[in-house]
Amino acid sequence: MAKIDPTLLLPPQDHSYQIFNSHCHLNDDSEFENVDQLIDEGNKFNVTNYIVVGSNQLLNDRAIGICNKYHNCFPAIGWHPDSWQEYTDEKLTKYLDMNNSNLIIGEIGLDYHYSKEDRIEQQTVFSLQLDLAQQYQRPISIHTREAFEDTIRLLKDKSINNGIIHNFNTGPKQAEAYLNQGLMLSVSGVVTFKNAEELRESLKIIPLDRLLVETDDPYLTPVPYRGKPNHPAYVYFTLKYIAEFLQIDIKTLAAQIFKNTEKLVNDK
16 A cells, blocks of 8 residues: 555644534444544544534534533534434424424435345435425435435425535435525535545535535545545545546635535525
8 A cells, every 4th residue: 555645644733723523423322432532533634613413412512512511512412323213293293393593304214235124114204304394494405325216206205405415425326406496515525435426426516605515424434535534624634635626716616516515504
């Protein structure tokens, strides 16, 4: 394996811009005891704001707790397709009634990667959460994996046009479908991987006012830290890569993406 130039691992020297991480897991077991340190690290990389995303009861509760403590963190609360068995409308409604002013519903969606046996149940729980998103007029954060057709069908059926496709990593055809539905596309460290050619083709057609960046830490670590646990701060490397790929000034891109993400969390 080729050695990495150590200067590529360093934080930026220019601190005149801010980065908004649209999907992180400070509530994960691997990070929850070190939130202070991770936010301090983020500051060194110009990462100043975070959407902290839940996926089950425990992680939802942790996300709310973190966001109550840190003014620069905003909660996304929902039941991931892997947790469909524990979902009830009453549980999500309780969060919405308490935190509706800036709450995103997520991460919710469909994941067909591992199993074909519970697809109907996943769709049912996803649909119920979409109904509450409409009722409470809240944006959503969508997890979709190997489930494009059913995901876009349900979004169209429910007239959902306010939210995020989290970790968007596929080609222009799917990008266009989600964009036509009115959604934002959030790009993770996957874009830095050698085999992400389809995603890079999609980047060429995503309007800058519909683009977000994320880490999905502790997973999907971008180059140059690939192979190590991901940190929320490393969204800087994804932003930097996209700016270079699109030949856009990083400060201009960071400002637009910050505005895009801020619009979602401030959606009243």
